[in-house]
Amino acid sequence: MTTTAGGLLVNSEHQVLFGLRAAWKTAWPEHWDAIGGRVEPAESIEDALEREISEEIGVTVTRADPLAVVEHPGPDDGQIIRSHIFAVTAWIGEPQNICDEHTELRWFSIDELAGLENLAGDGYPAIARQAVSLYRTTMR
Template sequence: MKQIACAILLRDGCILLGRRTPQRRFYPDCWDVLGGHLEAGETPERALIREVQEEAGVTPLHYRLVATLPDPDPARNDEARYHVFVVTGWTGGEPRMLGDEHSEIRWIPIDEAARLPDLAIEAYRDLFRSLARPRTIG
């Protein structure tokens, strides 16, 4: 089973999303969080750090696992498990688009991100909405 680390970078009520290039095999031209496949022997946390460094040039410092999702398209023969992390702190300055996986990256308000018609994975909507809700203590 393929394992995928996903990073929801969160800042000032916005999420950093990347628009996947039209040439991508899965979810072409859709908005997606940063991330990618775990390499052999790699933990989800280590893959998270590596993928964010490769795609945005920053190193996650403060992050937490918020969900582990099954493959959103069970009709595919290559099942996957998505490890979704919220990242609230990083080093390396302002995230910037690196590589050729995305045609653009953009900070999008959480409520707007949850309503995007071309979001790569439908289950992200509920995760985004949960991040927008105020937390109560006790």
């Protein structure tokens, strides 16, 4: 089993940040996905989330709350991938696409997400709705 950690960054306009996966990616190429990646051996899920977000968009996570754990078959050998999804409601820095994992970053409203045909998982709109709700609760 492969374990991953992904963050849904939520901004003050209640939008969620997604990255458009590069065409060369074996899993979900050219699909919008949470920012994140694999958990390394001996690394906690939370540490992996912080590392991946820092490596991919250059921000430091200061608040992340677990939202969901989703399992799905991997792209190569059918091995199960367990993805831990977090609401990231506070960070330091401005998100920028600083690696080759994504070709674009974009903020989406929940309604915009629900209308995307190339979303890397049909559960994302519901999970993003949870992230926005958590943001509203924690940022009062």
